[in-house]
Amino acid sequence: MGKRSKGSILQKEQSLAYKLLIPTLVVLGLVAIFPLGQVVVTSFTNREFAGEQETKFIGFNNYAQLLGVTVKELPPEIDDDTGEVVKDPETGETEYERSIMVLPRKPNRYKELFQYNWFGKRYVVGARDKEFLIAVGNTILFTILSVFFETVIGLFLALVVNSNFKGKGVMRTTMLIPWAVITVVSARIWEWMLEPGSSGFFNMLMYRMGLSDGQASFLTNSALQMPTMVAVDVWKTAPYMALLLLAGLQTIPKELYEASDVDGASKVRQFFTITLPLLKPALAVALIFRTLDALRVFDIFQVLMSSKMYSMASYNYFQLIQNRDMGLSSAIGVIIFIIIAIFAVIYIKSFGVDEE
Amino acid sequence: MTRTQRRKLKKVLFWIVIVVVFVYLVFPFYWALNSSLKTEDQLMMTPATFIPRDTEGNFAPTLQNYKGALSDPTFIRSIWNSTVVGFTTTALALIVGSFSAFALGKLRFKGKKPTLYLILSMTMFPQVTVLSGLYAVITALNLHPILSMILSYMIFTLPFTTWVLTTFFKKLPIELMQSAQVDGATPFQTFYHILLPLTAPALVTTGLLAFIAAWNEYLFALTFTSIAPQSRTIPVAISLFSGSIARQEPFGEIMAGAIIVTIPVVLLVLFFQRKIVAGLTAGAVKG
Numbered sequence: 001m002g003k004r005s006k007g008s009i010l011q012k013e014q015s016l017a018y019k020l021l022i023p024t025l026v027v028l029g030l031v032a033i034f035p036l037g038q039v040v041v042t043s044f045t046n047r048e049f050a051g052e053q054e055t056k057f058i059g060f061n062n063y064a065q066l067l068g069v070t071v072k073e074l075p076p077e078i079d080d081d082t083g084e085v086v087k088d089p090e091t092g093e094t095e096y097e098r099s100i101m102v103l104p105r106k107p108n109r110y111k112e113l114f115q116y117n118w119f120g121k122r123y124v125v126g127a128r129d130k131e132f133l134i135a136v137g138n139t140i141l142f143t144i145l146s147v148f149f150e151t152v153i154g155l156f157l158a159l160v161v162n163s164n165f166k167g168k169g170v171m172r173t174t175m176l177i178p179w180a181v182i183t184v185v186s187a188r189i190w191e192w193m194l195e196p197g198s199s200g201f202f203n204m205l206m207y208r209m210g211l212s213d214g215q216a217s218f219l220t221n222s223a224l225q226m227p228t229m230v231a232v233d234v235w236k237t238a239p240y241m242a243l244l245l246l247a248g249l250q251t252i253p254k255e256l257y258e259a260s261d262v263d264g265a266s267k268v269r270q271f272f273t274i275t276l277p278l279l280k281p282a283l284a285v286a287l288i289f290r291t292l293d294a295l296r297v298f299d300i301f302q303v304l305m306s307s308k309m310y311s312m313a314s315y316n317y318f319q320l321i322q323n324r325d326m327g328l329s330s331a332i333g334v335i336i337f338i339i340i341a342i343f344a345v346i347y348i349k350s351f352g353v354d355e356e
Numbered sequence: 357m358t359r360t361q362r363r364k365l366k367k368v369l370f371w372i373v374i375v376v377v378f379v380y381l382v383f384p385f386y387w388a389l390n391s392s393l394k395t396e397d398q399l400m401m402t403p404a405t406f407i408p409r410d411t412e413g414n415f416a417p418t419l420q421n422y423k424g425a426l427s428d429p430t431f432i433r434s435i436w437n438s439t440v441v442g443f444t445t446t447a448l449a450l451i452v453g454s455f456s457a458f459a460l461g462k463l464r465f466k467g468k469k470p471t472l473y474l475i476l477s478m479t480m481f482p483q484v485t486v487l488s489g490l491y492a493v494i495t496a497l498n499l500h501p502i503l504s505m506i507l508s509y510m511i512f513t514l515p516f517t518t519w520v521l522t523t524f525f526k527k528l529p530i531e532l533m534q535s536a537q538v539d540g541a542t543p544f545q546t547f548y549h550i551l552l553p554l555t556a557p558a559l560v561t562t563g564l565l566a567f568i569a570a571w572n573e574y575l576f577a578l579t580f581t582s583i584a585p586q587s588r589t590i591p592v593a594i595s596l597f598s599g600s601i602a603r604q605e606p607f608g609e610i611m612a613g614a615i616i617v618t619i620p621v622v623l624l625v626l627f628f629q630r631k632i633v634a635g636l637t638a639g640a641v642k643g
Contacts, residue, residue: 010464012543013463013464013465013543014463014464014465014466016459016463016543016544017459017460017463017464017465017468018459018465020455020456020458020459020463021455021456021459021460021471023452023455023456024452024453024455024456024475024514024518025456025471027452027507027510027514028474028475028478028510028511028514028515030493030507031486031490031493031507031508031510031511032478032481032486032511034489034493035486035489035490035492035493036485036486036489037489038486038488038489038492038493039485039486039488039489042488042489042492049488049491157377160373160374160377163370165370165374167374169629171374171377171378172629172633173625173626173629174378174381174382175381176625176629176632176633177381177382177385177621177622177625178381178384180568180621180622180624180625180632181385181618181621181622182571182572182574182590182591182594182617182618182621183572183574183591184572184574184590184591184592184594184595185590185591185594185614185617185618186384186614187595188594188595188597188610188611188614189384189385189387189388189611189614190384192387192388192391192607192610192611193384193387195607197402198402198403198404199399199400199401199402199403199404200404201387201404204402204403204404207403208403214403235380235381235384239381240636243633243636243637244636244637247633247637288480292480292482295482296482296483296484298484298574298575299574299575299591302574302575302578302595303595312484313484313575316484316487316488317484317487317575317578317579320487320488320491320579321578321579321582326488326491326492329487329488330488330489333484333485333486333487333488333489334485336482336484336485337482337485340480340482340485344480
């Protein structure tokens with residue numbers, strides 16, 4: 001074949017390749033890249049959704065609104081009559097002024113986020129958008145807890161299903177069901193099982209086992225909310241994690257176990273010296289996927305909690321649809337993007353996934 | 357304890373673990389089924405019973421919740437909407453994805469690596485980030501809510517189908533293409549008549565996963581149908597279900613609805629178990 005004709009074949013191939021890629025790139029440009037640009041630009045404006053108000057650039061105001069925090073020292077409460085510091089009559093601890101006295105109100109109002117002691121003084125942290133910062137905190141806590149538990153349970157499930165027993169196939173199929181069922185549907189099933197009062201399954205169970213009075217309100221009691229959300233999410237995602245890990249387990253050569261059996265290594269030792277190190281790549285990928293998924297959790301928070309407790313995504317939805325504040329909602333989108341990117345980079349660096 | 361005894365004990369313990377895991381996975385569905393067969397009074401009966409019982413304690417199921425759910429026009433409509441959205445999304449993602457996968461997997465061209473990584477990075481893209489931007493695009497284009505859902509679901513289906521199909525195309529022997537070219541076929545003919553039929557298994561796998569993802573999607577659906585109730589898909593309808601008979605939250609009907617929409621998914625999983633697992637792990641290992 002001559003040089004020229006070969007060149008023209010290559011050229012033809014190249015131009016065909018570009019043509020074939022056009023639809024994908026156009027679609028992704030339309031639904032991902034352009035909206036992303038739009039979000040970044042809008043995040044610097046006060047754009048309202050379907051509103052009359054004229055859109056203006058307001059610089060970093062949305063970000064300041066979302067992330068604005070202030071720390072103020074809280075003075076001890078002074079008794080007006082005696083001029084002395086008021087102490088709690090029972091515990092003898094110093095009482096402090098209410099935080100509303102020290103937190104700025106103009107031009108922007110700060111609400112108390114939390115208080116802490118530092119070198120004998122009391123400080124209060126105030127935030128301009130308390131709900132958002134709590135949503136970020138909740139989402140990160142939710143992510144850490146749910147990814148941790150689903151990894152542990154998922155690994156356990158994978159090891160169980162990887163062993164040889166009758167009904168292995170049935171078990172593997174069953175594991176797919178929580179993953180495949182619509183999250184909203186399973187969230188509503190859980191909602192019903194979590195009903196306060198003994199018409200709810202868990203309250204009935206706890207009552208019968210004598211663990212509680214059967215009146216726990218899992219979704220409104222603030223001490224129970226986070227554990228409940230994690231439990232619901234782990235139920236759905238641990239089997240999925242297990243399937244990803246199972247694929248990794250199956251690539252480990254059987255001979256390694258046989259050899260270490262001959263050496264008399266215990267099963268526990270085998271797990272830590274063979275299974276875990278060789279499972280690392282599969283584990284890394286599964287962890288990245290699940291963490292990024294958990295950080296953008298929306299469905300179960302929206303269905304089970306709605307305004308009782310926000311995740312970053314459900315707060316974003318709330319600001320866009322209920323408050324019609326497109327500018328603020330866009331700024332939230334950018335912040336979520338940055339948080340997720342930070343997590344992704346940390347993971348990829350620490351697992352060395354990119355060094356292949 | 358003798359050796360055989362110990363082995364037996366181990367076996368019993370193992371099976372206990374299996375049963376516990378099985379119950380853990382399927383119990384919520386059993387509870388939904390159980391509740392869906394109860395009347396409103398039976399649902400409020402305390403303590404809750406494991407099967408529908410009348411006041412004398414006899415087994416007394418009812419189908420009234422199913423009748424209620426199936427006579428709710430918004431619920432029926434949502435099933436139709438979800439079906440349309442699911443199938444169209446899948447078809448589009450497969451067609452468009454297989455084009456680019458062929459280019460990325462089999463053709464030589466400049467800028468292949470960056471394109472591949474651009475598409476791969478999309479699989480990690482947080483969809484919630486673009487929520488407001490996408491909404492702005494859709495209102496600007498004045499798209500029907502059904503169309504806007506189909507288009508927006510490309511964010512997570514298209515990178516996935518492209519990526520998995522690309523690795524599949526790469527594995528096909530290059531000789532197939534060369535011999536077709538010798539026979540005078542253009543690259544596109546080779547793709548359409550020879551390579552595409554060979555990728556049928558991969559198409560089924562990725563198509564299934566794309567379909568399940570579109571079928572389950574909630575955030576975009578809730579946002580884009582917030583002012584268009586007639587376009588709501590199943591997740592939105594179930595989350596807003598208000599029912600026709602019950603006065604309070606009609607959990608009996610919600611559970612009946614949940615069971616109705618879960619059955620097709622369970623059947624799908626039963627039929628395509630192997631393919632789904634293959635697709636999940638391919639998507640995870642490669643992307």
